[in-house]
Amino acid sequence: xxxxxxxxxxxxxxxxxxxxxxxxxxxxxxxxxxxxxxxxxxxxxxxxxxxxxxxxxxxxxxxxxxxxxxxxxxxxxxxxxxxxxxxxxxxxxxxxxxxxxxxxxxxxxxxxxxxxxxxxxxxxxxxxxxxxxxxxxxxxxxxxxxxxxxxx
Amino acid sequence: xxxxxxxxxxxxxxxxxxxxxxxxxxxxxxxxxxxxxxxxxxxxxxxxxxxxxxxxxxxxxxxxxxxxxxxxxxxxxxxxxxxxxxxxxxxxxxxxxxxxxxxxxxxxxxxxxxxxxxxxxxxxxxxxxxxxxxxxxxxxxxxxxxxxxxxxxxxxxxxxxxxxxxxxxxxxxxxxxxxxxxxxx
Numbered sequence: 225x226x227x228x229x230x231x232x233x234x235x236x237x238x239x240x241x242x243x244x245x246x247x248x249x250x251x252x253x254x255x256x257x258x259x260x261x262x263x264x265x266x267x268x269x270x271x272x273x274x275x276x277x278x279x280x281x282x283x284x285x286x287x288x289x290x291x292x293x294x295x296x297x298x299x300x301x302x303x304x305x306x307x308x309x310x311x312x313x314x315x316x317x318x319x320x321x322x323x324x325x326x327x328x329x330x331x332x333x334x335x336x337x338x339x340x341x342x343x344x345x346x347x348x349x350x351x352x353x354x355x356x357x358x359x360x361x362x363x364x365x366x367x368x369x370x371x372x373x374x375x376x
Numbered sequence: 377x378x379x380x381x382x383x384x385x386x387x388x389x390x391x392x393x394x395x396x397x398x399x400x401x402x403x404x405x406x407x408x409x410x411x412x413x414x415x416x417x418x419x420x421x422x423x424x425x426x427x428x429x430x431x432x433x434x435x436x437x438x439x440x441x442x443x444x445x446x447x448x449x450x451x452x453x454x455x456x457x458x459x460x461x462x463x464x465x466x467x468x469x470x471x472x473x474x475x476x477x478x479x480x481x482x483x484x485x486x487x488x489x490x491x492x493x494x495x496x497x498x499x500x501x502x503x504x505x506x507x508x509x510x511x512x513x514x515x516x517x518x519x520x521x522x523x524x525x526x527x528x529x530x531x532x533x534x535x536x537x538x539x540x541x542x543x544x545x546x547x548x549x550x551x552x553x554x555x556x557x558x559x560x561x
Contacts, residue, residue, distance in 0.1 A: 235415040236448045240455015241462065243408025243420075243522075248463030249477065250401020251393075255498045256482035256561060262551030267390045268398035273525050275399050279406025281530035283413050294417030303531035304419035306518050308538065315517020316524075316539045318509050320546025325554060326506020327498060329521040330514060331422030333507075334453050338460025339468060340486070340493025346500040347507035354511020355426035359438035362516075366437060 229296040246276075247335035254336070255327030255344075262324055322354075396476040408459075409526055412452070419531065421523025422456070423514035425449040465491050497561045502554075517543070 250272045251257040261269035288301040306312075323329055328336065328347045336344040412420045428442035428449045442449075466472045468479075469492040483496050496503075514520040517539055519528060524543075528536020 232416065233448055233451050236412055236420075236451045237455040239408045239412035239415075239420065240452045241408070241459035242411060243405055243452075244456035244459025244461075245463045246401045246404025246406075246408060246459075247456065248401075248460040249404060249467060250398050251480060251482070252401065252405075253460055254480075254482050254494070255496050255503070257480070259498070259551055259555075259561075260482075262548050263555050264548075264552075266392055268393060268395060271395050271398035272402035272405065273521065274529075275402025276406035276409065276526040277529040279403055279530075280409045280413065280419075280526055281532070283410040284419070284527075284531045287414060287417075294413075294415060297416045297418070299417035301413075301417050303533065304523070304527040304536065305531060305533045306528070306535045308535040311516050312518055312535055312539045313542055315513045315515070316542030317513070317517075317546045319513025319517055319520065320543035321550050322506045322509025322511075322513055323521075323543060324506075324547035324550025326503050326510065327551070328503065328506065329422075329510060330426065331456060331520065331522045334422065334425075334456040335460035336496070338457040338462075339464045340461075340488075340491075341483075341495045343496050343498075343500060344503065347503035347510070350504040350507020350509075351423075351426050351511035352430065354508040354513075355423075355515050356430055356434070356511075357508070358512045358515050359427055359430060359434070359436050363436035363438040 232296045235296060243331070244335045244338055247332055248339050252332045252335070253339050253341065255347075257327075258323075258329075258332070259327040262327070326350075393478045393480055397478050400476055405522075405526065406530075409522070409530075413527075419523070419527035420452060421519055421527060422453070423510075423520040423523060425453045426511055427515055464493055468492050468494065499559075499561065502559070513543070 247253050252272055260266040284303050293300055326347055333344055333347050409420050412418055427439050428446035431439035431443050431446050467477055483494050486493050524536040524539040529540060
């Protein structure tokens with residue numbers, strides 16, 4: 225990972241800039257607008273999520289056909305496919321309660337800070353606490369499992 | 377003539393702020409993900425940053441697995457913050473004006489050094505406790521609105537489509553219940 229292309233981080237940064245500008249322009253950085261969608265008062269969010277998914281979907285479909293590997297990493301072009309298990313449903317449901325209560329998700333929270341929303345630090349602090357809690361718990365149960373099998 | 381009027385009326389009810397700011401913003405979000413994917417082959421997601429950044433301060437194995445990607449994830453997040461700040465300094469501040477941008481009336485605007493900034497009216501306890509659940513749920517559920525919602529759906533991944541359907545449905549139910557209980561904003 226240390227011998228990455230010198231343009232690797234600059235390109236990630238530029239991608240992030242465009243991504244964040246879009247979250248600001250679309251008002252997804254405003255929890256009120258997300259809550260208005262969830263309460264069926266403004267369905268605009270659908271255009272953001274599916275608009276973005278269509279644009280990225282074109283790249284996911286086209287790139288593997290025209291090149292084998294990405295220029296800055298040498299990684300193969302692959303689609304984002306994650307294995308399905310019960311965690312997708314349990315985690316998705318917990319995320320849904322949090323998103324419905326707060327109106328904010330991780331990417332939009334970073335962008336919200338950028339548009340001047342200092343109050344969103346409450347949400348960011350909460351997200352780190354939540355990520356830490358699940359990581360602490362899962363790291364421990366993992367160690368316990370390996371310790372148990374190691375003892376056999 | 378009458379159906380035309382009906383369509384316009386329906387559109388105004390479903391989309392009281394128009395669709396252009398949403399559609400253009402969505403295209404830009406997608407474009408940001410495409411730039412990163414084309415250059416690096418990485419389908420970017422925003423929530424892994426929470427765990428990868430914790431690896432700087434915690435030895436837990438769950439966070440240490442992200443050590444190799446934690447540096448660029450900080451760069452990605454910094455880009456998102458500054459990209460949104462660039463939006464605030466230009467379009468939100470009225471330096472760039474376009475009929476495609478509907479400013480809306482949510483939250484509070486304030487000014488620092490000629491830049492129009494925005495802050496939310498949503499109560500801190502909602503943000504904090506909602507944030508905790510977002511932190512737990514996105515990490516257990518293998519992704520958030522960008523990883524599952526944009527890159528996963530864009531990849532036609534069944535896992536992501538089921539994930540999105542799950543969190544969208546639960547979020548709608550939660551927001552409706554919270555509103556029905558009279559919590560606002």
